[in-house]
Amino acid sequence: MKNLESAISSFLMEIDSDYYSEVVVAKSVYWFSGDYTVSVAKGTDCYTVIFKRKEEISDIEKRTIETKFMQYLNDNKAREIIEKETSSIKNILLVKALAHGIDTNDELISKLLNESDV
Structure with missing residues (x-):
């Protein structure tokens, strides 16, 4: 029995x-990028992401790629948000960790150390 689902060699997502x-x-x-040639073009309000492969991509595989790609997008978006929200805390912790043995009379170092006491 022949599979009636359509197959393509590339598709795009916006x-x-x-x-x-x-x-x-x-x-x-x-x-x-290991399994597909992926290209990205930035438009005025969206990125156009094109997935290509020499062999055909079935409808089922296309849906799987779309689902997984959206999962990766959302995962990386969450990581980006967390990075932005925690960067000052990481900097304060780093300064505190490295403060031992540095000149705490330095104006910038003193300011950073005092910020962490808030």
Whole structure:
């Protein structure tokens, strides 16, 4: 019995560029680059992501790729948000950890150390 699902060698997805940053898209594309040739073009309000392969891509495989790609986008978006929200805390912890043996009379170091006491 012949499979009646259609098959293609490439397809595209449009990704909202207001919500997903270029870094998030690039990190997500990375995970597909081993199996597909993936290209990204930035338009005015979206990224166009094109997945290509020499062999045909079935409808089922296309849906799987779309689902996994959206999971990677959302995962990387969450990581980006966490990085932004915790970067000052990480810097304060780093300064505190390295403060032993440095000149705490230095104005910048003193300011950073005092910020962490808040």
